[in-house]
Amino acid sequence: MSDYCCSDMVDVTNLASRQRRVLAWVFGINLATFAGMVAASVLSGSSALLSGALDNFGDALTYALSLAVVGASVRAKARVALLKGFLILAAALVVAVQIAWRLTDFEAPVATTMSVAAVINLAANGVCLLLLSPYRNGDVNLSSSWECSRNDVIEGFGVIAAAVAVAVFQSAWPDIIVALVLLVVFVRSAIRVLRNASRELPRATPNTVAAQSPNVSRT
Numbered sequence: 407m408s409d410y411c412c413s414d415m416v417d418v419t420n421l422a423s424r425q426r427r428v429l430a431w432v433f434g435i436n437l438a439t440f441a442g443m444v445a446a447s448v449l450s451g452s453s454a455l456l457s458g459a460l461d462n463f464g465d466a467l468t469y470a471l472s473l474a475v476v477g478a479s480v481r482a483k484a485r486v487a488l489l490k491g492f493l494i495l496a497a498a499l500v501v502a503v504q505i506a507w508r509l510t511d512f513e514a515p516v517a518t519t520m521s522v523a524a525v526i527n528l529a530a531n532g533v534c535l536l537l538l539s540p541y542r543n544g545d546v547n548l549s550s551s552w553e554c555s556r557n558d559v560i561e562g563f564g565v566i567a568a569a570v571a572v573a574v575f576q577s578a579w580p581d582i583i584v585a586l587v588l589l590v591v592f593v594r595s596a597i598r599v600l601r602n603a604s605r606e607l608p609r610a611t612p613n614t615v616a617a618q619s620p621n622v623s624r625t
Contacts, residue, residue, distance in 0.1 A: 446523030517573035528562030
């Protein structure tokens with residue numbers, strides 16, 4: 407019996423170590439991508455790129471929070487997930503403000519700069535999603551991080567589509583339409599994360615540590 411308990415303890419410790427390593431990688435990738443996207447959005451004049459940049463910054467913050475509570479109690483992870491949900495809502499609010507501002511300025515973005523930045527952004531977000539995918543059905547902490555990363559990939563495809571449409575039609579409307587779609591995605595995702603975290607909180611005691619999920623694959 408003691409050998410079995412020790413084995414479980416080693417498994418949980420190894421899992422926490424792998425989770426920290428993955429979160430550290432996606433945190434660094436999102437922070438670097440944020441800096442590049444801000445520069446590209448300024449150069450191209452794209453609101454879709456700027457919304458993506460702010461979303462990457464928000465995700466970097468959520469990954470840092472996730473990293474801080476790896477191995478913590480279920481209650482602590484649920485509280486952090488709630489904060490993540492509100493951060494996603496904040497990103498949606500920023501996108502809404504950008505859309506309102508763009509409706510007063512219909513100058514088409516620079517499609518070439520927008521396209522290059524969008525492809526690099528999608529590649530970086532794809533790497534993050536692959537790193538987090540083994541943990542998407544795990545505890546609320548990692549599953550909400552995966553949710554953020556999935557949003558980034560959807561956003562990446564949307565920005566590329568907007569860049570192609572801007573180049574073809576020489577219009578600002580594709581940029582604005584993609585921003586509207588991203589707004590809907592962010593709001594739906596925030597609601598889902600907040601709902602999951604709210605379900606965890608009432609049944610979690612302060613010192614209850616999350617158990618390893620059987621759906622978490624080993625990397």
